[in-house]
Amino acid sequence: MSLSLQMLGTGGAFAKQYFNNNALLSVENFTLLIDCGITAPISSHQIGRTPDEIDAILITHIHGDHVGGLEEFAFRMKFQYGRKPVLYISEKLVQPLWENTLKGGLTQEGISSLEDAFEVHTLKEGIPYSLSPNLTVELIQTPHIPGKDSYSLYINQEVFYSADMTFQPELLMKLVRERGCRTILHEVQFISPGAVHTTLDELRSLPEDIQQMMYLMHYADDMENYIGKTGPMQFLRQHEIYSL
Numbered sequence: 001m002s003l004s005l006q007m008l009g010t011g012g013a014f015a016k017q018y019f020n021n022n023a024l025l026s027v028e029n030f031t032l033l034i035d036c037g038i039t040a041p042i043s044s045h046q047i048g049r050t051p052d053e054i055d056a057i058l059i060t061h062i063h064g065d066h067v068g069g070l071e072e073f074a075f076r077m078k079f080q081y082g083r084k085p086v087l088y089i090s091e092k093l094v095q096p097l098w099e100n101t102l103k104g105g106l107t108q109e110g111i112s113s114l115e116d117a118f119e120v121h122t123l124k125e126g127i128p129y130s131l132s133p134n135l136t137v138e139l140i141q142t143p144h145i146p147g148k149d150s151y152s153l154y155i156n157q158e159v160f161y162s163a164d165m166t167f168q169p170e171l172l173m174k175l176v177r178e179r180g181c182r183t184i185l186h187e188v189q190f191i192s193p194g195a196v197h198t199t200l201d202e203l204r205s206l207p208e209d210i211q212q213m214m215y216l217m218h219y220a221d222d223m224e225n226y227i228g229k230t231g232p233m234q235f236l237r238q239h240e241i242y243s244l
């Protein structure tokens with residue numbers, strides 16, 4: 001069963017030419033929104049998608065470009081569509097998402113916890129969960145900001161979707177050599193050093209066969225300057241539909 005991918009945005013946190021790096025992943029009649037950043041509402045509007053068409057949201061980590069659109073999403077679902085959005089999230093992110101990001105805006109009569117605003121499904125790392133009959137997602141914790149939990153995704157045991165993360169060549173090699181990974185959607189930072197992200201130079205150091213299965217995302221506004229400089233790796237384009 002092939003997966004359909006449409007990025008709501010492919011930009012890094014400070015990009016202005018591109019929306020936040022959020023993805024619509026569909027299989028059969030089920031659509032998952034991977035991260036819901038500040039620009040998710042305007043980007044969805046541009047492609048004519050409404051919140052009620054999204055079956056579930058999954059959050060990788062708590063930065064504005066990944067969670068900044070959740071307040072609007074929850075309020076629109078409550079007041080326009082009369083139901084709670086389904087939210088898949090690491091058990092470790094529930095408390096910080098509510099206490100540090102959403103509590104201020106969402107608190108009102110009838111909403112005093114994350115569970116009051118969303119139908120929350122907590123996920124443990126390392127376990128594939130069935131989100132729909134043809135979609136499984138496994139959280140893989142990957143380093144991003146020290147002390148801040150962040151989770152990449154292993155989808156249907158064949159597609160790796162990186163959260164924001166530092167370069168983890170051993171993980172990528174293991175996924176491809178031992179776990180059947182055939183497609184990698186990876187964040188990229190053009191300027192070294194990476195610090196909290198993975199650089200283009202680092203990804204270019206991977207074996208050629210791994211680069212061939214890689215699509216680049218979460219990039220800066222000067223992406224066009226790097227066309228032809230990424231070896232076999234291709235840039236994902238926002239709003240284009242890919243069959244994975």
Ligand SMILES: Nc1ccn([C@@H]2O[C@@H]3COP(=O)(O)O[C@H]3[C@H]2O)c(=O)n1
Pocket residue numbers: 012013014063064065145164195196
């Ligand atoms: N130690 C840090 C922390 C954050 N940042 C920048 O802030 C952005 C937050 O969203 P992001 O997409 O994770 O990208 C981060 C860095 O650009 C950074 O460059 N260094």
Ligand SMILES: [Zn+2]
Pocket residue numbers: 012013021063065066164218
């Ligand atoms: Zn980000």
Ligand SMILES: [Zn+2]
Pocket residue numbers: 061063144164
């Ligand atoms: Zn981040």
